[in-house]
Amino acid sequence: MTILTPALDPAALRAIPGLILPGDPGYDEARTPWNLAADQRPAAVAEPTTIADAARIVGAVAALGLRIAPQASGHGAMPLAERGLSDAVLLRLHRLTGVSIDAERRVARVVGGTIWREVVDAAAAHGLAARHGSSPDVSVSGYVLGGGLSFYAREHGLAAHHVRAFEMITADGDLVRASADSEPELFWALRGGGGSFGAVVAMEIELLPVAEVHAGMMLWDMSAASAVLQAWRDWTRDLDRCATTSLRLMRFPPIPELPPFLSGRAVVVIDGAILADEARSADLLAPLRALGPELDTFARMPVAGLVDVHMDPPVPSPAVVDHVMLGELDDAALAALLEVAGPDAQDAPLFAELRHLGGALAETQDAAVPGFAGEYALFAVDLVPVPELILAATARVCAIADAMRGWAHGAPYLNFLDRITDTSTAYAPDTAQRMRRVRDTFDPARTWLAAHPVPEGAVG
Ligand SMILES: Cc1cc2nc3c(=O)[nH]c(=O)nc-3n(C[C@H](O)[C@H](O)[C@H](O)COP(=O)(O)OP(=O)(O)OC[C@H]3O[C@@H](n4cnc5c(N)ncnc54)[C@H](O)[C@@H]3O)c2cc1C
Incomplete structure (x- = not known):
């Protein structure tokens, strides 16, 4: 065409x-x-x-x-x-916002451009939790349209798999509702297929009957990176799915906006959430505590606090990223990561992160993103303080991803690829073809321009 x-x-x-x-x-x-x-x-x-x-x-x-x-x-x-x-x-759509909670049905109706903080707070007021990501000001719609990886995910799956309905404007300016019973193919495509089908102006998302979580972070000096990385890898290998955590090798610039324990330092941080009672959470965390973190904030907290645990930047920021989906990490994989992001790395970015997957994320659903085959998602991020430094910063994040490609496994997660990407790598051929059919039904003139478009190819 x-x-x-x-x-x-x-x-x-x-x-x-x-x-x-x-x-x-x-x-x-x-x-x-x-x-x-x-x-x-x-x-x-x-x-x-x-x-x-x-x-x-x-x-x-x-x-x-x-x-x-x-x-x-x-x-x-x-x-x-x-x-x-x-x-x-x-x-x-950032001025098109609003959230209403149906506490009895445990469903939130979220208007198109609403950010997670608003939904998390509204749900928490009813003793409910939402499958938000690590950042309070990511929007619900973009996050869900790509999949949606939260600190509840190993227990409760991708956010996209827990949407009841989407309301979408088509290129004709009409409003269409997609759910399991109404336009089911569009419903399937919107659950991970991105912004190629129309403008999503509202969603009904399922909430969790969770009022408190055991969450927080542990921090070590970068000199402990090897021991902490190995212990976390071993810990995550057969970990109960009630725990979803991330490990980051981080380097902070020496700036006064940061607290003294972070400013100008290189550190290792493990953070996330455990959906278990106090005693069980303490049992699960014991192997990490045995490594003597310099800081340990894991404790019971109201669910509204979880959206701040990862300390993502609270204001608009200039950033470049790269990502690879990874399988099992052997000792050589850990060594490769330490070489580019560990204590002796020469030109490492702001952080190299591993998010632990598996659990419910490995259970396939009938959605454009069916789940994750990978065991860990690598996410590398660097800041770009002035535009002239974008190439250097991009080279730093790419170096992290390139170093780990030998352990790549499963389709990449497009939400973690904020760059032009060959989207055919992210969807199985039959999934891509099904997405094209939906796109051609709802957008034959190809009006919509998505960050991550439907992979091109023949429509069978
Ligand atoms: C600091 C940071 C932390 C992050 N943490 C997580 C995390 O914990 N888990 C996770 O899964 N992801 C995370 N992400 C990735 C994030 O989910 C993606 O960047 C996502 O695309 C952001 O959605 P947005 O709507 O906020 O961004 P946008 O740039 O507004 O949207 C991205 C694309 O999504 C589509 N889109 C967005 N809204 C609509 C709409 N209403 N209708 C149609 N199409 C739409 C469009 O194609 C758009 O170009 C993080 C990203 C950053 C920068």
Whole structure:
């Protein structure tokens, strides 16, 4: 299929109320995503505040034959910025927010651009928990559309597998509801297939009857990296699925914004959550405590606190990332990681992280992302303090991923790849074909521009 890109007519765009064009006051603010390293320059930006307004703008823009890139927080903005958006309208949904809780059904209705903090707090007020990720200001929609990996995940699975329904604007500006009973193929595709099908303006997500968790972090000096990494790997090998944790090898710049125990230091951090009572949690953590952490904050806490445990940056930040899905980690794998991110590494990024998978994540579901075959997800992140340093920072995160490719196993997790990616590596061929069929049904003109598009290929 050939997609025709019509000549851009600024006058036609200007005739659509609600669009902000280059040169207009507010354009720079509106086009700036959470990831400040992503320099997005769309033909226009829209920031609708109601679902009706979003639908009107989508219908009008699509009628001009232009492409539309939905974006909520902009945590995953890099692929769109790298591709260039001069032929597209950026549909920013960050002003389209709201959450309502049905405590009896344990379901939250979350409006398109809402961030996790809002949902976590609203659910916690009812003694309920949501399958949020490590960052309070990632949006629910982008996270869920890619899969959604939380610190509840080994026990309770991917967030995408626990959505009851999506409400989506199609390229015609119509609203469609997708659930197990209504448009089931679209429902299947939205559970991990990304933003290629339409603009998701609301979701009904399942909540967990959990009011408290045993969560926190342990911290060691980087000099203990080898012992801690090995002990964590051994610990995670046959760990009860009630525990979901991450290990990071981290290097902090010497800046006053950081607490003294972190500023200018290289450290090893293990954090996460255990869904068990006090005694069982203490039993499970004993092998890690035996390593004598310098800091140990694991304790019972209200679920609302879990979203802060990972200490992700609380404000928009310039970042580059890389990722590889990994299988079993033998001693050679640990040595390879230490060489590029451990105490003696010369040019390591801000952090190299291993997230422990398995448990419910390994149980296949009928969804575009069926689960994870990998045992660990490697996630490398570096900051880009000035744009000139983007290549150096990218080289640092790529070096971490490259060092670990020998242990790659299973499809990569696209939410951890904030860069242009060959998405055919992330979906099995029959899954990709099924996604194309759904895309061609709901978006035959290919209006939608996603960070991670449906892999191309023949539709059988
Ligand atoms: C600091 C940090 C911490 C993270 N922690 C985790 C974690 O713990 N677990 C995890 O699973 N992931 C995590 N991620 C990855 C995160 O889930 C992805 O970056 C995700 O894409 C962010 O979604 P967003 O909507 O906030 O970002 P956006 O950049 O707004 O969205 C990314 C893409 O998703 C699609 N999209 C988003 N919203 C919509 C919508 N409403 N309708 C249609 N398409 C849409 C679009 O294609 C868009 O380009 C983290 C990322 C960062 C930077």
